[in-house]
Amino acid sequence: MKRICYYIMVFLLLASMNLLEGCRDEESTLSKAVLASTGALNFEATGRLEKVITVYADADWVADVPEWVTVxxxxxxxxxxxxxxxxxxxxxxxxxxxRKTAVVFKGSTLASRxxxxxxxxxxxYRDCKEYTLAELAVLANEEVxxxxxxxxTTVTTKGFIVSDGIVNILMQSSSTVSVGDKVSVKGTKLSDTYSLPYVECDEVNVNSTGGTVSYPIATDITDKVNTYTSASRAFVMVSGILNGNNITVEGANYSVSVIDAPESLGIASLNGHKVKVTGYFAGVAAPVVRLIATKVEDKGLYEIIYFADDFEWLQPWAEAGTAGQTVEMNNLDATAPQLPTPKIDGISALNALIAKGYEFLRVTPSSTNASExxxxQQNYLKFGKTGYQAGIILPKLEEDVPSGATAVLSFVWCPMRQGSGVIDPVNLIVIVTNGSNETTFDVPVAGWESGHRLEWIAAEVRLDGVTISKDTRITIRQSNWQLSTANRWFLDNIKLVKAN
Incomplete structure (x- = not known):
């Protein structure tokens, strides 16, 4: 009896070893690389149309197929x-x-899928539930x-904001609505880059018009603009100087950008004025607090601005290129795509800048027309790399600077720090060109020691003794030009104003 049991045990052991070996042989035949000719397929709700794709593999593969799909x-x-x-x-x-699912063509490893x-x-919208704004704010993304x-309560160039007096939600839509309208919407709940909820609308129906809107008391963020943030679209107010769409607050490192403002707010006519703006918080893209405005109050002329650009309008391209913030984050590894790379509707950041009238200089020791x-960055520009220097020529002015008036050019800039801690020895100059006449103005050097933390330097250049007309070109570039060394730098918040 013992001998029989022994033979049975040996037989079972050998059988299991053969089975295991067979499994190993089967696994070993599976592909180490599997690809498909497409990543997505769309089918109609009722038609039975089949679609053919190609699976590429170097050995065997097997498909993991959901129940309502046939492969x-x-x-x-x-x-x-x-x-x-x-x-x-x-x-x-x-x-x-x-409905949505995935078909997975599998090889031998998790990587070969x-x-x-x-x-x-x-x-x-079948079985779609109706939601209050409070319920909507905490829903999961992609909920219908x-x-x-x-x-x-306010209209933007990309939609409108609705409110129940407590919760404020952005509705992204091209439908025409007005402040005070009562509307019903259908769409998909999403969250933006700043984790603020919004609805991508498919349908907007205006049920009534002409209603009055009572706004809550706005939280004044003027004295705390450097640190303010919110987890919702809070109703806020800020006072400062309007430069383009950017509000400068005295003594603050951060500014406030009025985004997606319709022409009816009249912002374009208030450039250089002291303003008080109320509206809805729309996130922080350091060093900028974003604001969707409901009202802009003119507090009088502060300065005459001939030109201003804070580059906040480049935000869509910065998002498309996942551009980082080298200066603000003191991060040498922050993503910085070349200007031609990020595109919106086929238009690159470089083309968008050129369309606004900017020109650029790029040189190497042997070329005055170097490659890119x-x-x-988010949202500013970085110039140069080792052996390459670069500069910027501002767009032409829309009007002449009046005869006898002196203009002041201001901007913020920062030299780059090398991995060793050495600060790139950048010396900036401003060149004012009228025909064949050039006048050069020096910009004070940074004077930083090795290892200095990256931060913005405010530069102000008084352009004494030069005529500035609609044909004048103003260039900002390095004096250390056509060198083989590293002379990299960052630029933001350019403004040309009448001197006091």
């Missing part, structure tokens, strides 16, 4: 065409909610929502 064949060897189809997306004789996202159309009878060496 033929579901396993194969090497490069093969496969057919993908879906069941109809119907419930009770009508289209069901849209090709995922194809399957989308199928349906009735997005319906919001009835809410009041429009100017970069985008």
């Amino acid at each position: 033929t064949p579901a396993l194969g060897t090497g490069t093969m065409d496969v057919t993908i189809s879906v069941t109809e997306n119907m419930r009770g004789g009508a289209a069901d909610n849209p 090709a995922e194809v996202i399957i989308f199928q159309e349906g009735d997005k 929502v319906s919001v009835p009878q809410i009041t429009v 060496c100017i970069y985008l």
